[in-house]
Amino acid sequence: xxxxxxxxSVVSFQELALGVRFFLRLPxxxxxPVTLTESxxxxxxxxxxxxxxxxSLARSAVYQNPASPYRRLLALAGCEFGDLxxxxxxxxxxxxxxKLFQSGVYLRVEEFKDRCPVVRGSAKFEISPSQHRNPLxxxxxxxxxxxxxxxxxxxxxxxxxxxxxxxxxxxxxxxxGLQGSQHALWTIPGxxxxxxxxxxCLIGSPPERWFTLVxxxxxxxxxxxxxxxxxxxxxxxxxxxPLPRWEYTPRDDPLPVARWIDRRLRAGYSPHLFTFPxxxxxxxxxxxDAKIDLSGARxxxxxxxxxxxRLDAISRAGVVALPWYGNAESNGPIGFGCxxxxxxxxxxxxxxxxxxxxxxxxxxxxxxxxxxxxxSSLRRTAPLVLLNVSLGDEAVMAERKCGCPLERLxxxxxxxxxxxxxxxxxxxxxxxxxDVIRVLDDILPARFGGGPGDYQLVExxxxxxxxxxxxxxxxxxGAVDSDAVTRTLLESIGAGSAGExxxxxxxxxxxxVQVERRVPLASPTGKILHMHLxxxxxxx
Ligand SMILES: [Zn+2]
Numbered sequence: 001x002x003x004x005x006x007x008x009s010v011v012s013f014q015e016l017a018l019g020v021r022f023f024l025r026l027p028x029x030x031x032x033p034v035t036l037t038e039s040x041x042x043x044x045x046x047x048x049x050x051x052x053x054x055x056s057l058a059r060s061a062v063y064q065n066p067a068s069p070y071r072r073l074l075a076l077a078g079c080e081f082g083d084l085x086x087x088x089x090x091x092x093x094x095x096x097x098x099k100l101f102q103s104g105v106y107l108r109v110e111e112f113k114d115r116c117p118v119v120r121g122s123a124k125f126e127i128s129p130s131q132h133r134n135p136l137x138x139x140x141x142x143x144x145x146x147x148x149x150x151x152x153x154x155x156x157x158x159x160x161x162x163x164x165x166x167x168x169x170x171x172x173x174x175x176x177g178l179q180g181s182q183h184a185l186w187t188i189p190g191x192x193x194x195x196x197x198x199x200x201c202l203i204g205s206p207p208e209r210w211f212t213l214v215x216x217x218x219x220x221x222x223x224x225x226x227x228x229x230x231x232x233x234x235x236x237x238x239x240x241x242p243l244p245r246w247e248y249t250p251r252d253d254p255l256p257v258a259r260w261i262d263r264r265l266r267a268g269y270s271p272h273l274f275t276f277p278x279x280x281x282x283x284x285x286x287x288x289d290a291k292i293d294l295s296g297a298r299x300x301x302x303x304x305x306x307x308x309x310r311l312d313a314i315s316r317a318g319v320v321a322l323p324w325y326g327n328a329e330s331n332g333p334i335g336f337g338c339x340x341x342x343x344x345x346x347x348x349x350x351x352x353x354x355x356x357x358x359x360x361x362x363x364x365x366x367x368x369x370x371x372x373x374x375x376s377s378l379r380r381t382a383p384l385v386l387l388n389v390s391l392g393d394e395a396v397m398a399e400r401k402c403g404c405p406l407e408r409l410x411x412x413x414x415x416x417x418x419x420x421x422x423x424x425x426x427x428x429x430x431x432x433x434x435d436v437i438r439v440l441d442d443i444l445p446a447r448f449g450g451g452p453g454d455y456q457l458v459e460x461x462x463x464x465x466x467x468x469x470x471x472x473x474x475x476x477x478g479a480v481d482s483d484a485v486t487r488t489l490l491e492s493i494g495a496g497s498a499g500e501x502x503x504x505x506x507x508x509x510x511x512x513v514q515v516e517r518r519v520p521l522a523s524p525t526g527k528i529l530h531m532h533l534x535x536x537x538x539x540x
Contacts, residue, residue, distance in 0.1 A: 021138075022159075022228075026235030029159045033204045036179075039170040046352035046379070047410055051093050054355070054378045055085055061134050061385045069118070069127045070105065070387040076120050077103035097357045097376060097388055101366065106374055106388035108367055132384045134377070137161065157331055157383045162195050164381050165332035166202035168350045172336040173203065175405035176322060178298060181272035182264050184209035186249065186257050186279055187303075189216035189225045192328055194232050196274065197243060199332070201236070206243055208264075211257050213279060215248040252519070254283040258292045265296055277301045277310045277321075278453045284317035285451070294319050300337065302326060305419055306345035309441040309452040323347055325418050327391055330354055330375060331383050335415050339404035343396070343416035348406040351413055354378060357388070358397050369394050373415075392420050439492040447488055450477035456520035457489075469513045472520050482515035489513060 034042075046053070062068045063081045074084070079100070087096040100106070104120040107127075111118045117126045138158045173179045183200055187193045189212045200207050216225040229246055236243035249256050257273065264271035275283070280301050287294050295318025301310075302324035314321045322337030323345040334354055335347030349356060355376045363372050371394035377386045395418040401407065402414070419437070441452040454474035471489060473480060490513065 023231040023235055025159055026231070027239040029163075030198070030201050030235060030239035030241050033202050034163065034166050034170050035204075036170060036174055039167045039174075042167045043171060043352055043409065050352070050355075050378060051088050053380070054093055054376070055088060057134075057136075057377060057380050057382070057385065058084060058387075060380065061136055062387065065135050067131050067135075068385065069107070069125075069131050070385065072123075072125065073105045073107075073118075073120065073387075074100075076123055077105050079103065079105065093355055094357050097355060097374070098359065101357070101359050101374065101388050102362060104366075106366060106368075107390065109390050109392035112389050112391070132386070134380075134382050134385045136380045137383060157191065157195060158381075159198075160381045161331050161383050162198050163202060164353060164379065165195075166199040168336075168353065169199050169333065170203040171409050172333075172348075172350075172406065173205075175409060176337065176339065178272050178300075179203070179205065181205070181270045181298060183207045183272050183274065184211060184257070184260060186211040186213065186254075186273060186275040186283070188213050189229060189246065191228065194228055195332065197232055201241055201243070206236070206241055208244060209257075209260050210244040210246045211249040212246045213249065213251055213276075216246055217248075251279055251282050254279070254286045255290060255292070257283055258287040258290065258294065261287075261294050261297045262292050265293070270296070270298065272298045272300065274300045276303045277306050277314075278304055280319075280321060281310050281313045281451065281453050284314050284319060287317050298322070300324050302333070302335075305437055307437060307441050307452065308344045309445070311344045313451050325395075325415060327393075329384055329386065329389070329391055330377075334375070335418070336406055336411075338402050338406060338414060340402045341416070342400070342402075342414070345418055346402075346414055346416040347418075348409075348411040349397075349413040349415055350409075350411050352378075352411075353382075354386075356397065356413070356415075371395060371397070373397070393418060395419070436493070439489055443492045444485065444488060448473075448477060448480045448485055450474055453520065458521060471513055471515045472518055473515060474519055475517050480515075485515050486513045 058070075059081055062070045062074065065071060074080075077100070079087075084096065084100075087099055091099060107118065110116045111127065112132070114127055114129060117124050137160065170179070173181075183205055184207055185193060185196060187196070193210075193212070197207055197210065216229045233243050233245060247256065261271045261273065273280075273283075280299050284294065297319045299314065299319055299321035300323075301314075301321050303326075306321075306323040311321060322339075323335070324333045324337060325335030325345070325347045326333035330353075333350075334356075335349055338346040338348055355378060357374050357376075358371060359366070359368060359374065360370055363370060368374075368390055372390050373393050373395055374388040374390055375386050376388055377384065395415040397413065397415050399412050400414045401412065436457055440455040440457065444455045445451050450473075454477050456472040458470040458472060471485065473485065
C-alpha cells in the first residue's frame, strides 16, 4: 500500500539503541518461563491487590508525573490523590472510575490519538502520544498500534509487560485446552507479532511456524520490521530456544499454512493457529478447495470483528475457532474466548491487568456511545498509562456465569458484539460499522453469492473533497448486477435508524456508491476491513 511509504526512513539512533537493549536482555528473559502454578499465584495476588496497584500507579505515573494528561484532567476535576484514595475505598475501583468520568476525567479516542484537542469546560489542551508513556517502565521494543485510519500510536513495550500478559495467556490456554498444542501464527509482521511469539515462548510453547501475511523484508516497510524479527531469532538462539523463521505467506496463497496443519493432524498432534478472522476464512476455503482436511484444528481469531458468518465459514472446514479481543494500547489480549459463548465473539475480560467501565446514557455528554468501553491500566508495569480511555470500541458487557473453565479463574466479566464505533462519515452522515458488517457479511452474500470477506466498502475522498464509496466485489463471486448490489446495500443500511435512511437516500441521489469488481483491499497492516479509508494525500 502506498500509505506505508510514510514510515520509510533510515533507522534512527534511538531506535537502534532500543533494539540493542531489547536484544541484550532477551536471552535472560526467555530462560525464565512462567509455569501454571506461578501464574495462578500471580493472578491471585493481582486480584487481591487490584485497588492498591491502581492507586500506586496513579500516584507515581499520574500525580507525580507533570507530563501526564490525566494529572491535568484530575486537577480540573479538583481531585487530589487523597480524594481518589477515598473514592476507591468507598465506591470500589469501577465505582471510582465512573465518578471520575462524570467529573471529566476520561479521553475519547480522538483526544487520545491527538486528532482533536481536549476540551473540558473552558480548558482546552492537546496531548502528544508520548505523554501516555508510563514513566515507571523501561522501553525495549517499539510497537505501533494498528489503525486503518491513522498511522497508529507508538507504544514502547518492555519485556516485563510482555511477561505480565504471558501469565494471563498461560492461564487462558490452560483453561481452553490449548496449552499442549503446537502453535503457529499467521499475522502481520511487527511488534504485536513479536510480543506474541515471546509470550508463547514464556509459557513454554514456542511457535513451530511463523507465517506472515506481509513480507517483513519488503522494501516498502520500515527496516525495524526486519531487524526486530531477526533480533527475536538471535535472542532465541542465545537462550537455547530456537524460534521459527518467518515465512511470507500472502492471504491469497494460504496453502502452506493448510499443509502445516494437515501434517500436524496426521502425526496425531493438535495444531493451533493464531490469525485474523478474514485470513482464517480464506484459509478454510482454500483448504476445502484443495481437499485438505483441517478437521480437528483449533484457531484463535481476533483483530477484526468475529461474526457468525465468519465462524460458520471456518467451521465448514471442521475447525474450531475461539475469539480473542485486544489492542496494542493495552499490550495484548484483554478478552479470551468463552467456551460456552452466547455470541460469536463472547470473551472473558481478564480484570487483573485492566479495569473496564461503560458509562451508558452518561456517555452522551462526553461524546461517547452507550456501549463505549473505557479502559484503565492497573499495574506499574503497563506500557501506557490509560485512565478511562476510549479506544474507539464498544461492546455488550455483562457479568455472567457461563460455567466454562475461564470463569473458574475469576474472570466473570464477558464482552461480546465488540465493534469499533469509529464512524463512516461519507455523505456527511454517520453510521456504525456494525451495520455495515451485517450488510457486507450476511445480506449481500446471501443475495448475490460469495461469503464474508468478498464485499468491502472503501471510503475515499475525490479531488473535489467530496466523498465516494466504492463497493468492492470479489471477482470470484461471479456475474452480479451492479445496480442491484448498490440498491441492496443502500436499502439494507437504510433499513436502520432515521439518520441511516436519510443517508441511504442521499447516497442514491449523489451516486456516491460505485461497484467495482476486484479483490478487497488490505490495509497497511494486511487486514481486510469493512471500510478502508483512503485519503487523497495518502494516494499522492
Ligand atoms: Zn466462559
